[in-house]
Amino acid sequence: MTVSREFAHFLAASRGAGMAPELLHEAKRSLVNVVGTALGGSADEASGIARRTLAPFSAPPEATLIGRRERMSCLDAAFLNALAGNVFDFDDTHPGTIIHPSAPVGPPLFALAERRPMSGRALLEAFVHGVEVECRLGNAVSPQHYKKGWHITASCGVFGAAMAAGHAIGLDETRLLWALGNASAQASGLVETLGTMAKSTGVGQSARGGLLAAFLAENGMAGPERPIEGPRGFLMVLGDGASPDGLTERLGESWELLRNTYKPYPCGVVLNPVVDAVLALRAQAAVPAERIAAIRVYGHPLLDERADRPHVTTGREAQVSAQHAVAVAWLDGAAGIAQFSDARVAAADVLALRARVAVEREGGHSVDGCRVEIRLADGAVLDHVVIDARGSTGRPLSDGEISEKFRSLAAHGCPGFDPEPLLAGLWRLDEAADAGAVIRLAAVG
Amino acid sequence: MTVSREFAHFLAASRGAGMAPELLHEAKRSLVNVVGTALGGSADEASGIARRTLAPFSAPPEATLIGRRERMSCLDAAFLNALAGNVFDFDDTHPGTIIHPSAPVGPPLFALAERRPMSGRALLEAFVHGVEVECRLGNAVSPQHYKKGWHITASCGVFGAAMAAGHAIGLDETRLLWALGNASAQASGLVETLGTMAKSTGVGQSARGGLLAAFLAENGMAGPERPIEGPRGFLMVLGDGASPDGLTERLGESWELLRNTYKPYPCGVVLNPVVDAVLALRAQAAVPAERIAAIRVYGHPLLDERADRPHVTTGREAQVSAQHAVAVAWLDGAAGIAQFSDARVAAADVLALRARVAVEREGGHSVDGCRVEIRLADGAVLDHVVIDARGSTGRPLSDGEISEKFRSLAAHGCPGFDPEPLLAGLWRLDEAADAGAVIRLAAVG
Incomplete structure (x- = not known):
């Protein structure tokens, strides 16, 4: 079995297999954190520009824009909420790769949940699996990929978004493989754009492109057998020949999300x-x-x-x-x-x-x-x-600190908005029958 | 002046400067050819899948899908018409780079013309300038870029689309530079996907992403000063350190579009x-x-x-x-x-x-x-x-042969459709007061 197909097989086989409580909990921490940074980032200038640009083309008004009143298509909500979640670089960090894992993966799932109802638990499981593929690809190409100039959050994020969405909508193994292929055709994002608003175009596109890849695959848009490790595939082209060895080792046993960290301050x-x-x-x-x-x-x-x-x-x-x-x-x-x-x-x-x-x-x-x-x-x-900074692996933010960060971001981006129902809903996401109803609590006004 | 800004300056300064008749004529040949391949490609399975996937999210119904009855947003029409134009690889070829120049650049312009009315002449001039940037970037990174695994039509096409659209909507120098930056954040497309439908996802996205980049720049989405030649920009990252030397040499004197060729047969x-x-x-x-x-x-x-x-x-x-x-x-x-x-x-x-x-x-x-x-x-x-194959630089297809190709593609993709009004309109595009009215002749049924 090829490495690409192994990922697809793993995701297809994982549904209904259950998930360890600490993984579900870390997923909630990640999502509280990224919804918080999106509430804060929704007020940023780049968010406003992108929103104004996409608004004339967005239909149906099915999905919540975090921290906003208006609603957009799930594809555009994925773009805009990922952008808002990452715009300050205040979102989470996967230490081995410096990927911000949640912005490209969480927002498309929430947007999708408003189009295709799913339980909070299904969303969390899809999120964990999307992040797993995203960060394993990041591991395989690190550190040379980022060092060369790839904005790894975008370039690997599109795969994470595609896999999370594909998991959530129930794609079979072959269609998950196709979703990887359709994601590979869109993998992009340059470090040169960092420090400018154009960075956010790459991050937004990674979330939207991944979700689109899953929809295309569902409808039959076939892709290559080896989008990841083929001779002209992701590892070779964007990873300058990075090896696929170990990429799928201990899948289902070792989880990248458990390595995730959360920033106490909105800086590098x-x-x-x-x-x-x-x-x-x-x-x-x-x-x-x-x-x-x-x-x-x-x-x-x-x-x-x-x-x-x-x-x-x-x-x-x-x-x-x-x-x-x-x-x-x-x-x-x-x-x-x-x-x-x-x-x-x-x-x-x-x-x-x-x-x-x-x-x-x-x-x-x-x-x-x-x-x-x-x-x-x-x-x-x-x-x-x-020795160990707050928010580092050695001294992770507590759930309470993440909640406090969430509140301060909400106050910054959405003055007058009461963040408590949303915050409580996110911490109980695993019990929610309808994940879409939880993210609708992020609508303001 | 940086290379990136030189491109932006060149495009901003070119408006109203006039254009040589042979350039306008070659632009028409390219557009007749690509609208023809889109008529043929509109019936392909990948076109249908992408159309079904995007339809639920597309608004307003402002732009023609070539060879189809339904209308979509200009962003989605750019995606779908570029896909259809390139799906058989029967579109044009820039011999030095093997870029198919017109599919990523022509369709976004036609789609745009239905949202923001422009003359046929303005569309042709924007097209020539978009192709110029697209193919010069291709020259700079060739041959190693394609050889490594970049689908150069998509990876350079997104810049061509952004520059053409930016030219057409009248972006100033700084905003054209930002459009390059927003395009750079989306530059993608892998050779591994060739021979599968996922290739078309990359090509469609290059057209849509370029048009979006221009809209974002218009609204103020700022980008880096050197998206092309910066240390983590396009040439360094996707061109493995390709030199910017000569990239802007003889801009306005030497035109890449004049090197374009048109295939007599739908194969390599x-x-x-x-x-x-x-x-x-x-x-x-x-x-x-x-x-x-x-x-x-x-x-x-x-x-x-x-x-x-x-x-x-x-x-x-x-x-x-x-x-x-x-x-x-x-x-x-x-x-x-x-x-x-x-x-x-x-x-x-x-x-x-x-x-x-x-x-x-x-x-x-x-x-x-x-x-x-x-x-x-x-x-x-x-x-x-x-010695010189039909369609090669040494033995280019005549206008009449391109028209015949157009007719046979229309008959293949759109049986029963009368292609003559559209064909005549395209050959007279430089005289058209409303380019949108011409592409509306490509609607079927």
Whole structure:
């Protein structure tokens, strides 16, 4: 059996086989998190532009746009909710690949559930299986795929969306294989677009394209036998010849979703320990910024490679600027969406403090750790070391922290909206007879 | 100025600058050809599946589906008409890259013209500019891009569609640059899907995605400054580091569309001289197939690399089988769509003759030439050499031949439809006040 068909076989055979409670629970954590980031992201400019662009063409008004009043087709809702869920990069992170797994996979499932009613449990199981294929493909092509310039969330996400939707609508093995083929024809997304709105076009398209791939396959749009591992297939072309060995090993025993992590702050994951350290130092000694002579951040090579950016002008750039993260965390005692707005990036107090922050490499830190040293004008030195940042594998966010994040994102994106019924519905999704009714609670106004 | 911005600048500055008559004429030849292949392809199974899949989600019914009664949104019409135009690979070929330039670029423009009225002349000028960007990008990444496994028609087509649509709706330089960025986020299409219906998903998406990219850019969806040549942009990632040197050289002076070619037969271009030779031999001596002992085809290395396929079972495979092309051309005295149907591939007389055909390399042939040798049972030998196949750069199809091809495709895909008003309208497209009115003549029933 080919690797591609093994995936299809695994998904087709998994229906009704039951699922471990910890997997269902992690799926709910992922979905609470991504619906939360979509509530926050629904107010972003890129969301509004994409919504206005698609609105004239969307029918029927069958699916909820998270955080919005209007409804669109399930294909367009998949696009727009995935975009909103990922637009701040505040969604979840699969540490081995840096895929944001849920944005391309969760939104198409919720949109589908409003067209083709399914239980919450069926949605959760489809989600787990979609993420499994998405992240296994990511593992197979990492790290060279992202490093070369593939926006891995989009390029692998389209497969996750196709498999999740195909699982949910009951495609048989052959049609699941075709869905992989139709997804492979659309696999795309470039790192060059990161930091611009065009990133979101790739992510939205991955969710929509995957859902479309499943619908096409259902109707008979046949694909190749080996879309993943064929000589001109995904691994060879987008993975530069990555090996399929191990791709399907321990399928059904080892689950990628259990490795998922959730960000406490809306910035690059490498900045999580930095913010933690600054907030800890501030709690010890809330010195006015004027008294700070210099702040040095010491960390893993990835920290300075990705985030040593003293000069930033937009909120999007600031999300990957250690200098900015340090400055706002110190000044505001927080690192939420408000701290990464264009306005805050241009504020005089932030500019002044940002100029005094430097980043250096230092041995002994993992990507989840760092050391921050603050030198005061009077010569005093404050110092704090973080080993496992909040939200890292070693120190995962609790369910309660994810709920708090959800509430703050709802307050940011949808002021006046009561997020509690939706939040409660998502935490009980496994008991819901109609998953569509749960996501309808995300409609605002 | 960056290469990406040079393209944008060129397109923005070109409006109203006039266009040479031979370019407008070649654009009409390309559009007659692709509307013809779409009429033929509208009846293909993949067209029907995609149409049924998209129909529930398509609104408003503003744009013509070529060869069909129903109407769909311009985005979906772009997808479906591009798919139909390319599904048989009977559309045009840009020889340097093997891009089929018109399918991703022409259909979105016609669909757009029904939403935003434009003159035929404006459509033609937008088409020429879209094809220019599409094929220059193809030149920059050829031949390694296709060889690696990129379906270049889709991967470059999305840029052509975006630039054509952006030109037509009057985007300024910056928004054209953003359209390139939004297209880059969707650039995709794998050779692994060739020979299956999933190929058409990639081609349809390239047309739709390009049109969407232009709409998004119009509404403000900003992109990166260097989507083409940036360190994680198109050339680096999908072109494995292809150089941007020369990409914008002689823009406005040298035109890729003037290199376009049109196929006389619905099969791989390498088979054109083979069919020519067989038809010529048959015209000399219509010997019954039973009397043929063996047929040998001698040609360029690409001929046996791509088309030495004695065993084929579907019409799609047969399109790249020299053995099949030789057998049907001899038996039927023709090589039209009927000769590449699944039924004809399985026919006993074809199977019997196919088994006696062999392919060999021989020095001295270009890809446009070959030699065919027929040995009869009585020991006699017939031999014919082709230098420039019909439809090649050296022997282009005449306008009249393109019209005949159009008529035969219309008869195949849309029996009972009178193609003459549409054909006449397309040949006079440069005089049309409303390009949308011309494509509405492609509606059937």
